[in-house]
Amino acid sequence: MLLELIITLVKVFFIIGVTVVFFAPVLTWVERKQSAIMQDRVGANRADILGFTALGLFHAIADAIKMFTKEDFIPQGANRFLHTLSPIIAVIPAILTFAVVPFGGQYELWGTKVNLVISDLDVGLLFVFAIASIATYGYVISGWASNNNWSLLGSMRTASQMISYEVTMGLTIIGVLMVFGSLKLTEIGAAQEDFLSWGFFMQPLGFFMFLTASIAENKRIPFDAPEAESELVAGYFTEYSGLKFGMFFMSEFIEMVTIGAIVTVLFFGAWHIPFLPSATLLSWLDFLGTNWANLVLMLIHIGVFFAKVIFFIWFQMTIRWTLPRFRYDQIMKLGWKILLPLSLANILITGIVILAIN
Amino acid sequence: MELLIFYPLAGICILFALGVVINNSPINSAISLIGMMLCLAGVFILQQAHFIAVLQIIIYAGAIMVLFMFVIMLLNLKGKGEDDKWQSRDNNLLLNVLSGLLAAGILYKLISIINEAKFNSPALTSENFGTVREVGTILFTEFVLPFEVASILLLVAMIGAVVLAKSKVD
Numbered sequence: 001m002l003l004e005l006i007i008t009l010v011k012v013f014f015i016i017g018v019t020v021v022f023f024a025p026v027l028t029w030v031e032r033k034q035s036a037i038m039q040d041r042v043g044a045n046r047a048d049i050l051g052f053t054a055l056g057l058f059h060a061i062a063d064a065i066k067m068f069t070k071e072d073f074i075p076q077g078a079n080r081f082l083h084t085l086s087p088i089i090a091v092i093p094a095i096l097t098f099a100v101v102p103f104g105g106q107y108e109l110w111g112t113k114v115n116l117v118i119s120d121l122d123v124g125l126l127f128v129f130a131i132a133s134i135a136t137y138g139y140v141i142s143g144w145a146s147n148n149n150w151s152l153l154g155s156m157r158t159a160s161q162m163i164s165y166e167v168t169m170g171l172t173i174i175g176v177l178m179v180f181g182s183l184k185l186t187e188i189g190a191a192q193e194d195f196l197s198w199g200f201f202m203q204p205l206g207f208f209m210f211l212t213a214s215i216a217e218n219k220r221i222p223f224d225a226p227e228a229e230s231e232l233v234a235g236y237f238t239e240y241s242g243l244k245f246g247m248f249f250m251s252e253f254i255e256m257v258t259i260g261a262i263v264t265v266l267f268f269g270a271w272h273i274p275f276l277p278s279a280t281l282l283s284w285l286d287f288l289g290t291n292w293a294n295l296v297l298m299l300i301h302i303g304v305f306f307a308k309v310i311f312f313i314w315f316q317m318t319i320r321w322t323l324p325r326f327r328y329d330q331i332m333k334l335g336w337k338i339l340l341p342l343s344l345a346n347i348l349i350t351g352i353v354i355l356a357i358n
Numbered sequence: 359m360e361l362l363i364f365y366p367l368a369g370i371c372i373l374f375a376l377g378v379v380i381n382n383s384p385i386n387s388a389i390s391l392i393g394m395m396l397c398l399a400g401v402f403i404l405q406q407a408h409f410i411a412v413l414q415i416i417i418y419a420g421a422i423m424v425l426f427m428f429v430i431m432l433l434n435l436k437g438k439g440e441d442d443k444w445q446s447r448d449n450n451l452l453l454n455v456l457s458g459l460l461a462a463g464i465l466y467k468l469i470s471i472i473n474e475a476k477f478n479s480p481a482l483t484s485e486n487f488g489t490v491r492e493v494g495t496i497l498f499t500e501f502v503l504p505f506e507v508a509s510i511l512l513l514v515a516m517i518g519a520v521v522l523a524k525s526k527v528d
Binding site for chain 1: 385389392396408409412413415416420424425427428431432489490
């Protein structure tokens with residue numbers, strides 16, 4: 001009982017450490033650097049400590065100091081309570097999703113079974129979806145509580161955009177769970193040991209639609225109409241400063257990690273290496289003894305999983321700096337007139353194929 | 359242990375429910391309603407009904423309430439001070455009596471159901487109770503007719519909404 005508790009706590013701290021402490025600040029730097037490279041600029045290199053710039057990595061520290069020390073401004077006539085509450089509602093779901101994301105398989109170490117997921121829920125995939133739908137409120141309430149028309153317009157766009165793309169997301173997920181026959185993310189991950197059974201090969205259309213819908217849910221370019229600088233100042237977070245703005249900022253980057261992780265688990269074989277089953281890898285490591293071999297295998301799997309996640313983060317960033325912002329009506333048209341029928345067709349075809357194979 | 363979770367959860371749930379009725383500003387009422395639904399999902403989880411709990415969050419808290427908020431915000435664009443409050447209700451005696459009777463009827467029915475219910479009866483909770491597979495199986499075997507009728511009802515409502523909206527646009 002105590003051992004289980006310790007293992008769970010270690011997993012929780014590991015996930016929070018990786019997402020909030022490591023990924024979120026480092027990604028702000030990566031984003032600056034990548035945009036600089038893609039636009040042929042020198043890019044983030046001004047923050048220095050004693051003349052030493054470390055490729056601009058200190059910008060993340062400078063950001064943190066700035067956010068912590070800036071005045072926390074609440075505009076006149078704003079709802080103070082809701083204004084403070086909404087960034088919290090926005091950031092918590094982003095982290096919470098990781099509770100059901102497996103970042104490795106099951107291993108037996110010194111007689112203890114270690115399952116590398118914080119909570120192996122029976123309804124895992126739906127839980128992800130439920131948490132994503134709660135996140136909407138953070139953005140919707142923030143605009144309303146700011147007492148600013150730009151913010152409110154941003155919130156309206158957020159609400160309609162997130163509802164529209166949740167439909168596509170939900171229908172794509174149905175295709176995935178039809179193929180794998182389970183809602184448990186650990187089982188979906190474990191079912192993709194064979195390279196050709198990766199979700200990407202089973203649901204190629206589903207992968208592209210899911211990625212599109214999740215980028216739209218994250219409101220990043222090309223789907224950033226809710227915060228369109230040239231139209232709405234900064235959209236729903238116009239009236240936010242200091243750490244509250246930082247929370248919105250952070251939740252976007254954490255969500256990028258979450259999207260990467262979910263896409264990896266659903267479509268890209270989770271922690272598995274292509275053409276290299278875990279059993280083969282384990283037999284190579286056999287000289288270490290069973291326990292140590294399992295431990296090394298576990299670390300390799302965690303490494304592979306996060307390598308895939310990093311690839312998808314890079315992919316999202318490349319999309320962000322390649323495409324221009326879609327117009328609001330184009331976003332709606334894409335969601336309802338293209339992605340929705342396509343995802344319904346995807347379910348139909350998946351069903352027919354499964355029926356034919358059986 | 360179960361009670362230790364249940365009582366705070368149920369207490370907060372009732373507080374939120376009261377908040378929906380008592381609050382003057384519609385947006386606060388809506389937020390209380392969301393809080394109430396989340397607490398209710400917690401109670402469902404406590405009853406081993408994980409699937410229902412997640413659906414409760416996705417459908418009610420996640421989808422329907424967002425639309426509620428959307429509408430409230432759109433109607434309330436100038437909401438400041440007094441305009442923020444609900445319109446004062448008409449003191450229509452007939453309406454008050456009718457709604458009071460309705461509420462009393464629902465309350466009576468609820469209490470009688472609670473009195474008849476068998477709590478903690480072990481026959482109801484099998485090993486797989488509340489899992490997605492179990493709920494799906496029951497839904498498509500024993501309750502297939504009500505299930506399909508409900509879906510047709512939703513489809514009709516959807517088409518009706520489209521027709522109504524379209525006739526105004528054209």
